Amino acid sequence: MEDFADDSADFAEIERRFVREVVGVADFEWVAFDDPSARTPLAVPLSEAIVTLVSTAGAHRPDDRPLGAGGAAALLPADAEVQLSHVGYDTDRAMEDLDVVYPVRTLQRLAEEGLIGALAPTVVSTMGFVPEGRRLFERAVPTAVERIHDEQAHLALLVPA
Amino acid sequence: MSITQVPTITRISKPSLACFVAHPFGLTLGDVGDRSLHQTIVRQALETATEPHPPGSIVPLDHRWPDDLRARQLRKQAH
Numbered sequence: 273m274e275d276f277a278d279d280s281a282d283f284a285e286i287e288r289r290f291v292r293e294v295v296g297v298a299d300f301e302w303v304a305f306d307d308p309s310a311r312t313p314l315a316v317p318l319s320e321a322i323v324t325l326v327s328t329a330g331a332h333r334p335d336d337r338p339l340g341a342g343g344a345a346a347l348l349p350a351d352a353e354v355q356l357s358h359v360g361y362d363t364d365r366a367m368e369d370l371d372v373v374y375p376v377r378t379l380q381r382l383a384e385e386g387l388i389g390a391l392a393p394t395v396v397s398t399m400g401f402v403p404e405g406r407r408l409f410e411r412a413v414p415t416a417v418e419r420i421h422d423e424q425a426h427l428a429l430l431v432p433a
Numbered sequence: 434m435s436i437t438q439v440p441t442i443t444r445i446s447k448p449s450l451a452c453f454v455a456h457p458f459g460l461t462l463g464d465v466g467d468r469s470l471h472q473t474i475v476r477q478a479l480e481t482a483t484e485p486h487p488p489g490s491i492v493p494l495d496h497r498w499p500d501d502l503r504a505r506q507l508r509k510q511a512h
């Protein structure tokens with residue numbers, strides 16, 4: 273157990289009950305793993321690394337339909353205009369400043385400062401609220417992995433909302 | 434590398450490495466317009482990815498939200 277204060281200790285159960293009783297997914301359960309994913313050391317210094325932003329803020333192109341809760345991913349050019357659609361947080365507030373949940377400009381500035389090599393051309397976007405978690409593995413994950421490999425990114429940074 | 438706002442769920446999904454930021458949902462990297470804090474948190478997360486933490490580690494970042502929005506969200510009493 274890590275040595276830090278965790279004010280979210282009860283939240284997994286609170287959210288489980290909420291999804292079952294309010295959202296109506298009676299058999300909802302978290303997707304659990306016995307072991308953590310393996311770590312892969314960076315193949316290059318951070319200052320040379322291509323970094324892919326993976327966002328669960330529900331970003332999509334304004335003319336496209338919202339991603340919904342089915343586990344789909346959108347592949348968005350980093351410079352694309354985006355709309356945030358998500359049932360789990362106040363998207364109006366975040367639309368005032370996308371970088372609070374969708375830090376494209378922040379990562380671009382860090383690239384300009386030399387902390388990272390570059391922001392990858394594509395942002396992988398999905399919706400954080402997916403009651404049937406297996407759908408993320410069937411839909412979003414393969415899409416994300418393929419694009420991250422295609423763009424030869426060294427590091428993926430997942431930013432939740 | 435993941436940022437997390439909810440370590441109790443991160444311990445279930447077990448990503449390879451996460452940084453914990455105790456901010457409200459929808460304000461993960463700080464308040465609207467707080468460019469300096471957004472940049473600080475992203476920088477800390479990226480630098481953490483270069484450190485030799487064991488798989489499954491959750492590394493706390495020392496940022497706290499100034500009001501009770503996060504606490505109310507965690508009780509499902511605020512959006």
